[in-house]
Amino acid sequence: MEIIFYHPTFDTPYWIAQLSKQLPGANVREWKKGDNQHADYALVWHPPVEMLQGRDLKAVFALGAGVDSILSKLKANPEMLPESIPLFRLEDTGMGLQMQEYAVSQVLHWFRRFDDYQAQQQKSEWQPLADYHREDFTIGIMGAGVLGGKVAESLLAWGFPVRCWSRSRKTLPGVQSFAGTEELGDFLRETRVLINLLPNTAETVGIINLNLLNQLQDNSYLLNLARGVHVVEEELLQALNNNKLKGAMLDVFSREPLPQESPLWQHPRVVMTPHIAAVTRPQEAIAYIARTITGLERGDHVSGQVDRQRGY
Numbered sequence: 258m259e260i261i262f263y264h265p266t267f268d269t270p271y272w273i274a275q276l277s278k279q280l281p282g283a284n285v286r287e288w289k290k291g292d293n294q295h296a297d298y299a300l301v302w303h304p305p306v307e308m309l310q311g312r313d314l315k316a317v318f319a320l321g322a323g324v325d326s327i328l329s330k331l332k333a334n335p336e337m338l339p340e341s342i343p344l345f346r347l348e349d350t351g352m353g354l355q356m357q358e359y360a361v362s363q364v365l366h367w368f369r370r371f372d373d374y375q376a377q378q379q380k381s382e383w384q385p386l387a388d389y390h391r392e393d394f395t396i397g398i399m400g401a402g403v404l405g406g407k408v409a410e411s412l413l414a415w416g417f418p419v420r421c422w423s424r425s426r427k428t429l430p431g432v433q434s435f436a437g438t439e440e441l442g443d444f445l446r447e448t449r450v451l452i453n454l455l456p457n458t459a460e461t462v463g464i465i466n467l468n469l470l471n472q473l474q475d476n477s478y479l480l481n482l483a484r485g486v487h488v489v490e491e492e493l494l495q496a497l498n499n500n501k502l503k504g505a506m507l508d509v510f511s512r513e514p515l516p517q518e519s520p521l522w523q524h525p526r527v528v529m530t531p532h533i534a535a536v537t538r539p540q541e542a543i544a545y546i547a548r549t550i551t552g553l554e555r556g557d558h559v560s561g562q563v564d565r566q567r568g569y
């Protein structure tokens with residue numbers, strides 16, 4: 258079995274060594290420009306079109322959870338990957354725990370009013386504030402898939418009321434499920450902390466706009482862990498400045514790195530990280546890919562295949 262690997266920043270020799278170990282009999286090689294030799298599987302992140310185009314592959318694996326970048330490249334170059342070749346993505350592989358850490362730490366930060374105490378400290382002000390109550394701190398998670406489900410579980414464990422919104426109805430124990438555009442308004446109405454874990458698709462671009470933010474509870478918070486294009490950044494600033502939103506924590510931006518001139522950098526109630534909410538953990542990802550390839554070779558049903566029509 259021949260496997261080609263391409264990632265612009267990963268430690269390629271490590272990946273090749275580990276994949277070879279877990280898939281004995283496979284010949285794993287780094288794809289380099291000009292390599293047109295046969296391959297059965299391709300493991301990729303931001304692949305050059307020529308890496309995939311015209312190949313008789315059994316499957317392609319995206320080396321991350323989101324497949325928006327590869328799908329948008331495919332839109333411009335449909336011949337890069339015919340529909341008959343399945344595209345897989347990473348399901349959790351250690352990202353769920355990272356998302357849980359991120360979400361729990363920030364929700365607790367807001368819930369215990371550490372943002373207010375930080376602002377007071379700037380003014381050398383010693384002033385205990387009234388407690389917030391969990392019943393006024395409903396967490397609403399947009400996107401109840403692999404990562405949204407994990408985040409829901411972790412916040413439930415801290416006693417917060419948790420609800421989720423997705424295309425299809427969910428049955429996550431203890432989580433109130435809302436489904437489809439017709440239930441979005443009801444989902445938002447009680448939400449105090451909105452956490453975004455949607456995929457980037459034609460339907461979700463720009464979904465977090467002023468109209469949506471205005472439907473949240475007053476003094477709400479936004480945690481964007483998914484993609485920058487979900488948020489209309491000027492409208493987010495409006496919602497912060499008119500105090501509909503009390504704070505926002507953003508891991509992702511419509512342009513990355515965030516341009517120096519963006520007002521988000523300096524906003525006193527915005528905190529940010531540089532797209533690190535959950536990164537691909539090589540050990541878990543390699544084990545997952547090896548397991549999936551072994552399953553495919555045996556003809557088993559395996560999970561993780563992207564529905565290209567849905568866009569995730």
Ligand SMILES: NC(=O)C1=CN([C@@H]2O[C@H](COP(=O)(O)OP(=O)(O)OC[C@H]3O[C@@H](n4cnc5c(N)ncnc54)[C@H](OP(=O)(O)O)[C@@H]3O)[C@@H](O)[C@H]2O)C=CC1
Nearest residue numbers: 322323400401402403404423424425456460482483534535
């Ligand atoms: N910041 C970071 O570091 C990282 C960000 N991400 C982002 O997180 C995203 C989510 O990952 P993951 O949980 O694995 O993805 P999944 O595909 O498992 O989950 C996606 C969820 O979104 C829901 N959804 C999709 N479209 C709509 C829509 N139009 N309306 C309502 N709900 C919708 C799906 O609904 P249904 O279940 O009904 O299909 C599903 O519940 C990734 O696409 C990626 O962009 C991922 C990793 C790291």
Ligand SMILES: O=C(O)C(=O)CO
Nearest residue numbers: 321322323535536537
């Ligand atoms: O896996 C993804 O989709 C990511 O955004 C990794 O940071």
